[in-house]
Amino acid sequence: MSRSLIIGLYLTAFFITLAAVSLVWTPYDIQSLDIPNKLHRPDGTHLLGTDHFGRDILSMIMMGARTSIAVAVVAVGIGMALGVPLGLLAAARRGSLLDEIIMRGNDLVFAFPSLVIAILITAVFGASAVNAIIAIGIFNVPVFARLTRGAALPLWERDFILAARVCGKSAFRISCEHILPNITNLMIVQGTIQFSLGILAEAALSYIGLGAQPPTASWGRMLADAQTLVSIAPHTALIPGFAIVLTVLGLNLLGDGLRDWLDPRIRVVRT
Amino acid sequence: MTKIKCLAMSSVFALCASAALANDTITVAIQLEPPNLDPTGGAAQAIDSVLYSNVFEGLTRFMADGSVVPGLAERWDISEDGLTYTFHLHSGVTFHDGTTMDAEDVKFSLDRARADDSTNAQKGLFAGITDVTVVDPQTARVTLDKPNGMFLFNMAWGDAVIVAPESIENIAANPIGTGAFAFADWVQGDRLELTRNPDYWGDAPALASATFRFISDPTAAFAAVMAEDVDVFVGFPAPENLPQFEADPRFQVLVGNTEGETILSTNNKMPPFDNVMVRKALAHAIDRQAIIDGAMFGYGTPIGTHFAPHNPDYVDLLANSAYDPEKARALLAEAGFPNGFTTTLKLPPPSYARRGGEIIASQLRDVGIETEITNLEWAQWIEEVFKSKDFGLSIVSHTEPMDISIYANPDYYFQYDSPAFRAVMTQLEGTTNPIARTALLQAAQRIIADDYVNGYLFELAVATVAKAGINGLWLNQPTAAVDLTGVSWSE
Numbered sequence: 103m104s105r106s107l108i109i110g111l112y113l114t115a116f117f118i119t120l121a122a123v124s125l126v127w128t129p130y131d132i133q134s135l136d137i138p139n140k141l142h143r144p145d146g147t148h149l150l151g152t153d154h155f156g157r158d159i160l161s162m163i164m165m166g167a168r169t170s171i172a173v174a175v176v177a178v179g180i181g182m183a184l185g186v187p188l189g190l191l192a193a194a195r196r197g198s199l200l201d202e203i204i205m206r207g208n209d210l211v212f213a214f215p216s217l218v219i220a221i222l223i224t225a226v227f228g229a230s231a232v233n234a235i236i237a238i239g240i241f242n243v244p245v246f247a248r249l250t251r252g253a254a255l256p257l258w259e260r261d262f263i264l265a266a267r268v269c270g271k272s273a274f275r276i277s278c279e280h281i282l283p284n285i286t287n288l289m290i291v292q293g294t295i296q297f298s299l300g301i302l303a304e305a306a307l308s309y310i311g312l313g314a315q316p317p318t319a320s321w322g323r324m325l326a327d328a329q330t331l332v333s334i335a336p337h338t339a340l341i342p343g344f345a346i347v348l349t350v351l352g353l354n355l356l357g358d359g360l361r362d363w364l365d366p367r368i369r370v371v372r373t
Numbered sequence: 374m375t376k377i378k379c380l381a382m383s384s385v386f387a388l389c390a391s392a393a394l395a396n397d398t399i400t401v402a403i404q405l406e407p408p409n410l411d412p413t414g415g416a417a418q419a420i421d422s423v424l425y426s427n428v429f430e431g432l433t434r435f436m437a438d439g440s441v442v443p444g445l446a447e448r449w450d451i452s453e454d455g456l457t458y459t460f461h462l463h464s465g466v467t468f469h470d471g472t473t474m475d476a477e478d479v480k481f482s483l484d485r486a487r488a489d490d491s492t493n494a495q496k497g498l499f500a501g502i503t504d505v506t507v508v509d510p511q512t513a514r515v516t517l518d519k520p521n522g523m524f525l526f527n528m529a530w531g532d533a534v535i536v537a538p539e540s541i542e543n544i545a546a547n548p549i550g551t552g553a554f555a556f557a558d559w560v561q562g563d564r565l566e567l568t569r570n571p572d573y574w575g576d577a578p579a580l581a582s583a584t585f586r587f588i589s590d591p592t593a594a595f596a597a598v599m600a601e602d603v604d605v606f607v608g609f610p611a612p613e614n615l616p617q618f619e620a621d622p623r624f625q626v627l628v629g630n631t632e633g634e635t636i637l638s639t640n641n642k643m644p645p646f647d648n649v650m651v652r653k654a655l656a657h658a659i660d661r662q663a664i665i666d667g668a669m670f671g672y673g674t675p676i677g678t679h680f681a682p683h684n685p686d687y688v689d690l691l692a693n694s695a696y697d698p699e700k701a702r703a704l705l706a707e708a709g710f711p712n713g714f715t716t717t718l719k720l721p722p723p724s725y726a727r728r729g730g731e732i733i734a735s736q737l738r739d740v741g742i743e744t745e746i747t748n749l750e751w752a753q754w755i756e757e758v759f760k761s762k763d764f765g766l767s768i769v770s771h772t773e774p775m776d777i778s779i780y781a782n783p784d785y786y787f788q789y790d791s792p793a794f795r796a797v798m799t800q801l802e803g804t805t806n807p808i809a810r811t812a813l814l815q816a817a818q819r820i821i822a823d824d825y826v827n828g829y830l831f832e833l834a835v836a837t838v839a840k841a842g843i844n845g846l847w848l849n850q851p852t853a854a855v856d857l858t859g860v861s862w863s864e
Contacts, residue, residue: 135735137667154613155667155732229748316731316746330591330611 107359113352117345121167130158132165133317141335151337154327159338163345165319169231170349173314174300176235178293181242186289188243189250190281194273196255205251208244216241217306224312231314238303242296249292253285287364291357298353305346321346396862397581399843401855402594402603404610406587409545410559412531413486416494418772418853421531422607423585425854427567428469429534429550432460432479433525439683439774439851441529445474445551455520455805460513466574468537469555476513480505482535483515497778498527501802522805526775531852553578553858562587567857579845579861591724598624598838605839605846607855610724612670618838627837628672629849633770634679635725637733637828640764642788646716650708652825655766656694658701658740659733665831668728673831678822679777682832683849686814690822694829701740713741716765720746721754725833726768733768733828759786770833774852777814780821789826 129149136156144151150159192204220237227233257263257280266276307313308322316323321342328339407419412429426434434444443449446460466474485491487499501524504516517524527533540549548556553575554567565585569578586603588594591611597603598618609615618624637659645651661675674682677690705713720730727748734744744766749757758764771779781798783790794817801813822829835850845859 133735133738135663135667135732137663137732140667154728155735311748315748317734330595330613333595333617334613 104359104362106355107363110352110355110357110359113348114356117167117349117352118171120164121171124161124164124168128158128161128164130161132157132161132319141331141338143335144337150341151335153324153338154331154335159324159341162319162324163321163341166321166324166342166345167349169314169318169320170301170304170346173231173235173238173304174297177238177300177303178242178296180236180239181246181296182289182293185243185246186250186282189247189252190254190277192247192251193254193258193281194277196251196258201251204247208247211241212244212248214241217303220303220307221310221312224307229307229312229315231318234304234307234313237307238300242300245296246289246292249288250285253288254281257281257284287360291361291364294353294357294360298350298357301346301349301353397579398583399580399605399857399860399862400584400586400603401857402586402588402597402606403855404587404589404594404608406562407565410548410556411545412534412548413482413536414492414494414545419587421853422855423565424548424550424552424556425531425534425852426552426856426858427554427583428548428552428556429531429536430552431528431530431534433529435529435852435854437847437849437851437856439849441526444529445479445535449525456517458515458517458524459508460515462511462513463574464511466551467572468540468551469549469570470537470540472537472539473510474535474537474551475510476507477510478535478537479513480507481538481541483533485536485541486533493532495530495532495773498530498533519803520805521802522807522810523775523802529852530774531854554580554583557582576858578858580857583857585855589722601840605837605843605855607835607837607846608850609836609838612672612724612834612836615670615672615836615838623841625839625841625843627839627846627848629835629837629847630674630681630683631770631772631833631835631850632681632774632776632852633772633833633835633850634676634681634776635673635729635768635770635830635833636679637830638758638764638767638769638787639827640762640766640787641790641826642762643765645708645710645714646765648708649825650704651710653694654701654704654708654740655737655742655828656701656825657697657704658737658742659694659828659830660696660736661691661830662696663736664729664732667732668725669831669834672834672836673725674834675831676829678818678829679771679780679827680814680818681774684775686811688815688818690818693822694825698736698740705741710741713743715743715745718744718746718766718768719754719758719764720748720768721751721758722748723770725770729768729830733766762786762788766828768830772833772850772853777817777821780817780826787827789821789824791820791824794820794824 139152140154140156142148142152148158153159188204192201195201223237224233263276263280266280304313305322308320309326313322314320324342325339332339403422405419407423408417409415410420412420412424430444432444432446433441436442445462445466447463448461450459468474483502483505486493487502501517501521502515503518506514508514536544553570553573555570557566557568559565568582588597594606594610595614598606615626619626639646639652641647665673675691676682677693680687718730718734720726730746734746737744758767778798779785780789781795797813797817804810804813837846839846842863844861844863847856
């Protein structure tokens with residue numbers, strides 16, 4: 103395994119662990135405020151200090167990791183669940199009107215700047231984590247649809263698919279039984295990348311107040327809250343900032359590493 | 374040698390000259406841009422912030438300490454029965470377009486404000502006027518239907534300024550008043566400029582021109598002041614940054630009081646808030662000091678009723694709703710909500726509301742009340758909360774002076790309906806005796822405190838950050854105003 107894969111794995115595992123632990127335990131309850139102890143620097147009692155309401159920042163980061171990961175997982179899930187079947191369908195009916203409609207529809211969604219539309223959706227339907235998930239998820243659909251179709255098309259020309267067709271298998275069965283297993287690696291790699299983009303999008307939406315609403319913890323909102331405090335309590339901005347950077351970096355390294363590791367062609371070149 | 378000296382000297386003079394030039398202009402930042410420039414037609418506070426006293430003047434006016442003094446009216450006579458006010462106007466007052474200000478303009482302004490189709494935001498100020506007559510060009514007589522102890526106070530409001538029929542059509546874009554500064558230019562979204570009125574009837578202002586800028590984002594506000602892009606910021610939005618300015622010799626920080634009662638607005642018609650026990654539980658669940666410390670970084674004065682604590686008639690009713698979560702839980706149980714309930718908390722943009730909201734949500738959760746927080750922009754807040762009354766709880770600062778009378782209106786957004794309170798207000802309107810007025814105002818404060826109409830949180834403080842050499846700024850905000858007529862730079 104390459105070094106980037108290992109670093110990526112560790113970083114990702116670290117944040118997933120943080121989120122998982124927060125399900126059962128956090129050092130402090132983030133819903134109870136402790137205003138007399140606000141803006142404490144990191145020390146023995148509060149490992150990462152406290153924010154402007156005296157909440158423990160480590161606990162906030164843990165709960166925020168949960169929000170980020172939950173939003174990104176579901177958003178990528180939506181993208182895969184809709185995008186992959188659409189891509190398979192388009193590839194199976196390649197050249198047909200249906201293929202044209204599906205892919206031009208995807209182009210249409212792609213043509214919109216995703217974050218702007220996400221802002222529009224959350225502004226119209228109300229700011230909440232659920233709407234943020236839907237907004238981010240919609241823009242994952244064309245990514246997966248294109249990738250799936252692109253990867254599936256050359257497969258359709260291969261002899262083993264021809265063999266399957268000769269055996270009388272329907273396009274649906276061929277797609278599920280032969281095409282899909284052959285593009286899974288690709289989907290995993292793309293999923294990792296989209297996952298990191300999802301975390302960034304959630305942070306961005308929360309930063310402008312359109313993502314998860316208080317008291318749900320969110321890294322983006324922690325950053326927004328810390329904005330005017332940078333000069334007096336820099337840790338309140340630096341810590342959530344680093345959390346976002348490290349998670350996204352970790353996922354990108356993981357994605358890169360996985361691609362190298364899973365793609366036999368690249369592995370051959372390497373060894 | 375002499376030549377060089379001469380040159381050096383002259384460049385020093387040149388420097389001085391340019392410094393002197395720079396010192397009669399000022400750039401003032403406020404948070405919100407006015408939507409239009411008609412103080413007699415628009416409700417937005419920002420209109421008065423820019424224009425009050427600078428461009429428009431009324432018969433009377435507020436001073437920095439909140440006192441009401443003669444404005445365009447030099448003096449007045451009040452009839453024995455308190456029904457007729459005869460205003461003697463200053464002579465030689467002209468509008469910025471050169472037309473003369475006389476009793477006709479007074480009649481026009483007051484009649485326009487109290488007309489049925491008037492869009493004046495404070496029509497109540499003029500409600501008691503039955504007739505305005507022109508005695509002679511320098512004298513106007515106003516007749517009231519009953520004595521009104523607040524009449525001269527009412528006439529000092531920004532909504533009661535004197536405007537001219539000649540320039541009324543374009544007032545929203547080109548305001549023409551009688552003030553020490555004339556409107557020069559308004560680049561929407563960027564700045565608004567005023568220049569000195571050379572024909573001003575009163576003392577000429579020290580400043581030759583002034584530029585207003587509009588910065589609502591706390592981070593941008595901090596950057597603009599730090600970079601000295603603005604000379605003064607009135608109503609600085611981020612209290613957490615004030616200690617830094619205080620420590621910086623380049624700046625002075627003035628923290629004054631406002632007429633802004635910041636309250637946890639409660640929808641009195643919506644169950645369970647129609648039950649006074651529930652409202653009482655709310656009041657006891659709130660820790661005001663935590664909100665002041667957490668949301669305002671210590672700036673603000675706790676209040677126990679809807680009245681400004683610096684007003685001599687204020688009654689300290691804080692003990693009536695002291696922080697006592699145990700009592701709040703007991704009251705909730707008694708009211709039939711032993712397990713609490715869930716309600717909405719809709720918050721407008723200012724940090725007192727957004728931060729205060731999170732703190733209150735946490736305090737209410739402690740006694741079992743769950744809140745769903747929704748952050749709204751001002752326009753949405755006006756629509757959903759203020760107009761449609763679709764809310765359980767909200768947080769807002771009521772910044773109008775002496776606005777306890779809003780509780781007499783059962784249709785006002787928190788929907789408090791109390792005949793007893795209305796009776797006191799009706800009695801107050803007809804009372805001119807100061808001692809009797811004090812008694813009535815205090816009775817009114819007690820009624821709304823005992824009915825726990827809203828959660829009374831704190832009196833909003835206003836912070837002005839200015840460069841060190843600027844004098845004459847208002848410390849307090851007895852009305853929304855950035856009065857520049859007395860502002861100057863020290864030498």
